[in-house]
Amino acid sequence: MSKFGHKDLFGMGQLSVRDIQLILDTAESLKEISERDIKKVPTLRGKSVVNFFYEPSTRTRTSFEMAAKRLSADTVSLSVSTSSMVKGETLIDTARNIQAMNPDLIVLRHSSSGAPQLLAREVKACVINAGDGINEHPTQALLDLFTIREKKGKIEGLKVVITGDISHSRVARSDIIGLTKMGAEVTVSGPPTMIPPGIEDFGVQVVHDPAEAVKEKDVVMMLRIQLERQGKALFPGLREYAVFFGLNREVLKQAKKDAIVMHPGPINRGVEITDDVADGPQSVILDQVTNGVAVRMAVMYLLMGGTKE
Amino acid sequence: MITWIQSGVVVDPVRCVQEELDLIIERGKIKQILPWGEFGEKSPQVRIINASGRLVVPGLIDMHVHLREPGHEYKETIASGAKAGAKGGFTALACMPNTEPSNDCRSVTEFILEQARRAGFARIYPVAAITKGQKGEMLTEFGDLRKAGAVAVSDDGFSVVNSEVMRRALEYARYHGLMVISHSEDRNLSNGGVMHEGVVSTRIGLKGIPAASEEIIVFREISLSTLTGCPVHIAHVSTAGSVELIRRAKEKGIPVTAETAPHYFSLDHSKVVGYDTNAKMNPPLRTPEDVEAIKKGLSEGVIDAIATDHAPHSPLEKELEFDKAAFGIIGLETALPLTLKLVQSGVLDLPEAIGKLSLNPAKILGVQGGRLETGASADLALIDPEYEYELREEDILSRSRNSPWIGETLKGRNELTMVEGKIVWEKDA
Numbered sequence: 007m008s009k010f011g012h013k014d015l016f017g018m019g020q021l022s023v024r025d026i027q028l029i030l031d032t033a034e035s036l037k038e039i040s041e042r043d044i045k046k047v048p049t050l051r052g053k054s055v056v057n058f059f060y061e062p063s064t065r066t067r068t069s070f071e072m073a074a075k076r077l078s079a080d081t082v083s084l085s086v087s088t089s090s091m092v093k094g095e096t097l098i099d100t101a102r103n104i105q106a107m108n109p110d111l112i113v114l115r116h117s118s119s120g121a122p123q124l125l126a127r128e129v130k131a132c133v134i135n136a137g138d139g140i141n142e143h144p145t146q147a148l149l150d151l152f153t154i155r156e157k158k159g160k161i162e163g164l165k166v167v168i169t170g171d172i173s174h175s176r177v178a179r180s181d182i183i184g185l186t187k188m189g190a191e192v193t194v195s196g197p198p199t200m201i202p203p204g205i206e207d208f209g210v211q212v213v214h215d216p217a218e219a220v221k222e223k224d225v226v227m228m229l230r231i232q233l234e235r236q237g238k239a240l241f242p243g244l245r246e247y248a249v250f251f252g253l254n255r256e257v258l259k260q261a262k263k264d265a266i267v268m269h270p271g272p273i274n275r276g277v278e279i280t281d282d283v284a285d286g287p288q289s290v291i292l293d294q295v296t297n298g299v300a301v302r303m304a305v306m307y308l309l310m311g312g313t314k315e
Numbered sequence: 316m317i318t319w320i321q322s323g324v325v326v327d328p329v330r331c332v333q334e335e336l337d338l339i340i341e342r343g344k345i346k347q348i349l350p351w352g353e354f355g356e357k358s359p360q361v362r363i364i365n366a367s368g369r370l371v372v373p374g375l376i377d378m379h380v381h382l383r384e385p386g387h388e389y390k391e392t393i394a395s396g397a398k399a400g401a402k403g404g405f406t407a408l409a410c411m412p413n414t415e416p417s418n419d420c421r422s423v424t425e426f427i428l429e430q431a432r433r434a435g436f437a438r439i440y441p442v443a444a445i446t447k448g449q450k451g452e453m454l455t456e457f458g459d460l461r462k463a464g465a466v467a468v469s470d471d472g473f474s475v476v477n478s479e480v481m482r483r484a485l486e487y488a489r490y491h492g493l494m495v496i497s498h499s500e501d502r503n504l505s506n507g508g509v510m511h512e513g514v515v516s517t518r519i520g521l522k523g524i525p526a527a528s529e530e531i532i533v534f535r536e537i538s539l540s541t542l543t544g545c546p547v548h549i550a551h552v553s554t555a556g557s558v559e560l561i562r563r564a565k566e567k568g569i570p571v572t573a574e575t576a577p578h579y580f581s582l583d584h585s586k587v588v589g590y591d592t593n594a595k596m597n598p599p600l601r602t603p604e605d606v607e608a609i610k611k612g613l614s615e616g617v618i619d620a621i622a623t624d625h626a627p628h629s630p631l632e633k634e635l636e637f638d639k640a641a642f643g644i645i646g647l648e649t650a651l652p653l654t655l656k657l658v659q660s661g662v663l664d665l666p667e668a669i670g671k672l673s674l675n676p677a678k679i680l681g682v683q684g685g686r687l688e689t690g691a692s693a694d695l696a697l698i699d700p701e702y703e704y705e706l707r708e709e710d711i712l713s714r715s716r717n718s719p720w721i722g723e724t725l726k727g728r729n730e731l732t733m734v735e736g737k738i739v740w741e742k743d744a
Contacts, residue, residue, distance in 0.1 A: 096634070096635060097635070098635075118638045119520040119636075120590030139520055139638065141520025141521070142520065202516075204517045207514050208518075
């Protein structure tokens with residue numbers, strides 16, 4: 007039995023290889039619960055979980071909520087439109103008020119990098135970062151690792167390419183940290199305007215040309231292009247992006263025959279990925295969503311003092 | 316009454332020496348300077364200040380502070396800022412115009428000077444805005460502002476975006492004897508950035524401000540100074556590239572001067588890891604290489620002055636998510652020990668260091684001070700360079716506490732500050 011030594015999950019940076027393995031192993035044993043007729047275990051009965059979303063999110067919030075409910079925790083969801091944030095309350099004040107109601111775990115999605123650390127300073131509850139600014143999105147990286155391990159049987163030694171707006175992607179940051187920690191070989195790709203300075207320090211290779219970047223890869227991960235950035239300095243438009251940086255069948259042929267295609271969602275069909283690839287036999291995009299619930303159950307369980315038998 | 320500052324080591328940035336001298340002060344002026352033991356007069360009319368083991372330095376002059384009054388008195392007032400300055404060894408402060416309303420007309424300048432007179436503690440030199448409302452469009456009334464007591468103009472916090480406006484400001488300011496101080500930042504390039512753009516911003520996911528956003532405008536100011544022959548002063552230099560541009564300009568004889576702030580030679584961008592909003596300032600903390608270049612620039616005289624950019628903010632602006640927090644830290648009560656550290660590490664000798672905090676800013680602004688000589692006003696500070704202490708939040712006199720050095724051990728402390736022969740601050744016995 008090994009205990010998980012963290013109260014909060016801010017990012018992949020804080021996790022050791024053993025921590026990550028423990029989370030993935032725990033998720034594996036919990037995944038089966040979601041396949042039962044009665045999808046509920048009493049593990050977190052009597053615990054309260056607050057889902058606190060300062061940014062719109064469907065998939066992540068639903069996933070966390072389902073994970074908490076399947077562990078029998080009581081859940082409350084707060085979003086921007088229902089919280090006092092619209093009335094001008096600061097994050098610290100909101101945190102103190104939530105703490106006053108004594109929850110056990112807070113899941114935070116926030117547009118500012120570092121917001122979970124600020125929140126954790128003010129509350130006794132465990133904090134899970136469900137995405138902070140352009141910094142990290144650790145449960146996404148964990149579910150990606152889980153999915154890769156499930157499909158490929160291992161992570162170490164695999165060749166992975168991540169393509170898109172690396173600069174503004176918390177998913178990319180967390181995935182890069184997690185994958186390199188677990189021994190994968192990571193390449194990042196995308197237009198030079200979307201590759202941040204010093205990214206090589208993460209131990210990744212930069213290959214701008216997507217076809218070149220995809221060559222011989224085991225895993226091809228596409229990032230969502232944020233539509234609101236088009237026409238500004240980062241890229242001229244969606245059409246051009248799709249032509250030069252999108253993933254289509256032709257480009258995918260460069261990867262290994264058994265390569266898997268991943269995307270954190272929501273996808274822009276016809277922009278970063280074509281329909282036939284997104285829905286094709288190599289796509290594991292919906293498996294990622296399924297695994298997200300199991301991984302989040304594992305993280306909640308471990309943070310709240312659970313052990314893995 | 317006569318004041319006798321006895322047995323101190325007098326630091327003279329004019330001649331670049333430190334000597335065992337006594338100072339005799341009468342009617343607010345330095346009356347005599349003479350070697351230890353030569354002054355014999357002993358009468359009840361002589362007040363003796365024992366300066367044994369202490370440095371006697373010209374009153375420090377901070378050419379770049381934000382005193383927040385009028386408009387943001389909950390952060391700082393002219394009185395609280397001047398008092399914090401006096402504690403830090405400063406006898407004069409030049410305050411930036413980004414108040415509310417901004418100091419862009421005679422009445423605001425006069426108000427600032429009136430508040431300063433009421434407060435005492437330190438001489439206050441208002442820096443007026445270059446453009447009305449600091450909007451970068453219409454020049455303010457330089458002549459009127461000069462007459463009211465402004466010593467320089469700056470749109471600090473913003474660059475004057477329009478190069479034509481900046482050119483005319485340089486030309487018109489010289490005629491009225493006002494220095495133009497440039498906050499050098501290309502906002503289109505830095506827009507939305509909250510820390511230095513580099514490996515750390517990439518690692519912790521914060522939007523970066525590239526070094527080039529400063530250097531582009533530093534280069535423009537140097538070009539405009541070349542074009543017009545008018546002097547320009549570059550505020551808070553933070554990058555190696557800026558130091559290099561200024562070095563070359565000085566070599567060519569272009570009338571450019573520059574200041575940096577203690578945080579730019581003491582801290583680098585790794586301080587932001589952990590999202591401490593007291594590591595957030597504009598320009599941002601840069602790389603360790605930039606820090607070294609700033610030190611070299613100071614040591615080689617490329618950077619003339621050390622100014623704090625004292626920027627008080629309350630928890631309302633600082634206890635927030637990093638990207639939403641205000642830029643800036645307080646500096647008046649830490650500038651001296653941080654500068655003395657440069658002396659301990661051999662970057663500057665003591666008279667040079669004190670010169671960058673007194674004589675040089677006085678020369679740039681065209682104000683008195685920085686000199687301990689017969690006939691000069693007795694503006695001075697008494698420093699114990701060996702005293703070590705922990706900076707505690709409760710000891711800070713500024714109304715705001717936004718300092719990254721709280722809890723740190725500092726070495727070197729001001730013990731007594733005198734303006735025109737009057738003691739305005741003295742450490743508790």
